[in-house]
Amino acid sequence: MSKISENIPLMDIREVKKIYGEGEYRTEALRGVSFTIHPGEFVAIIGHSGSGKSTLMNIIGFLDTVTSGQYHFAGQDVTTFTEDDLAGIRNKEVGFVFQSFNLLPRTSAVDNVRLPLVYAGVSDHEQIERAQKALTMVGLHDKFENAPNQLSGGQQQRVAIARALINNPSLILADEPTGNLDTASSRDIMKILDKLNKDGHTIVMVTHEKNIAAHAGRVLEVSDGQIISDHRP
Ligand SMILES: Nc1ncnc2c1ncn2[C@@H]1O[C@H](COP(=O)(O)OP(=O)(O)O)[C@@H](O)[C@H]1O
Numbered sequence: 001m002s003k004i005s006e007n008i009p010l011m012d013i014r015e016v017k018k019i020y021g022e023g024e025y026r027t028e029a030l031r032g033v034s035f036t037i038h039p040g041e042f043v044a045i046i047g048h049s050g051s052g053k054s055t056l057m058n059i060i061g062f063l064d065t066v067t068s069g070q071y072h073f074a075g076q077d078v079t080t081f082t083e084d085d086l087a088g089i090r091n092k093e094v095g096f097v098f099q100s101f102n103l104l105p106r107t108s109a110v111d112n113v114r115l116p117l118v119y120a121g122v123s124d125h126e127q128i129e130r131a132q133k134a135l136t137m138v139g140l141h142d143k144f145e146n147a148p149n150q151l152s153g154g155q156q157q158r159v160a161i162a163r164a165l166i167n168n169p170s171l172i173l174a175d176e177p178t179g180n181l182d183t184a185s186s187r188d189i190m191k192i193l194d195k196l197n198k199d200g201h202t203i204v205m206v207t208h209e210k211n212i213a214a215h216a217g218r219v220l221e222v223s224d225g226q227i228i229s230d231h232r233p
Pocket residue numbers: 020021027028029047048049050051052053054055056
């Protein structure tokens with residue numbers, strides 16, 4: 001995270017539009033969105049289903065590109081990046097956590113977590129060591145060899161968080177991370193995200209639950225492809 005300067009915004013998004021399809025299938029998912037996020041912030045994105053939250057997360061996380069507008073990440077103009085550049089910055093800077101965990105079935109926790117390192121030229125020994133360390137950090141020191149179907153939902157999401165952390169990303173993007181979890185597991189996951197934020201990771205999290213959003217220092221509300229409020233509760 002040292003390469004990220006505190007002084008320039010981590011993300012600077014200006015008048016971003018995203019249009020899917022054409023003709024009768026044309027959907028304007030983002031209709032001119034602008035905001036900045038600084039290193040160390042914990043931001044919740046709230047809004048109704050279909051308002052554009054996931055589209056925005058995909059753009060922020062370099063999984064998708066803008067139709068128009070500007071996106072600077074740590075001072076770099078991302079809209080000029082090639083597919084390869086985007087894949088590179090995504091692997092290095094972003095850890096993703098999804099509502100549905102997105103783990104490989106029949107694959108141990110350690111092997112799921114070390115997956116992002118397999119193509120990074122890291123030795124097997126170091127991959128396993130780092131995966132075990134990340135799993136220990138999320139409280140799963142006794143579940144290294146368990147496959148997802150041998151873990152509860154909350155434990156599976158903790159494996160997914162460990163995987164997201166394995167490259168020490170500057171940014172953690174979580175899209176409804178507690179959407180499939182019961183209250184107790186949600187609380188565990190939010191404790192981990194709070195700790196990661198205290199340790200210096202910038203977090204952007206989509207949620208539709210008010211009590212989950214309350215963990216963030218700042219809440220952006222999206223409606224019909226636009227930001228209708230930006231406040232610090
Ligand atoms: N890949 C896509 N192709 C076409 N339309 C899409 C695509 N992804 C999202 N949309 C549309 O864009 C709008 C915003 O969707 P989304 O960003 O998924 O909203 P949210 O995450 O807030 O529920 C919706 O109308 C949705 O149907």
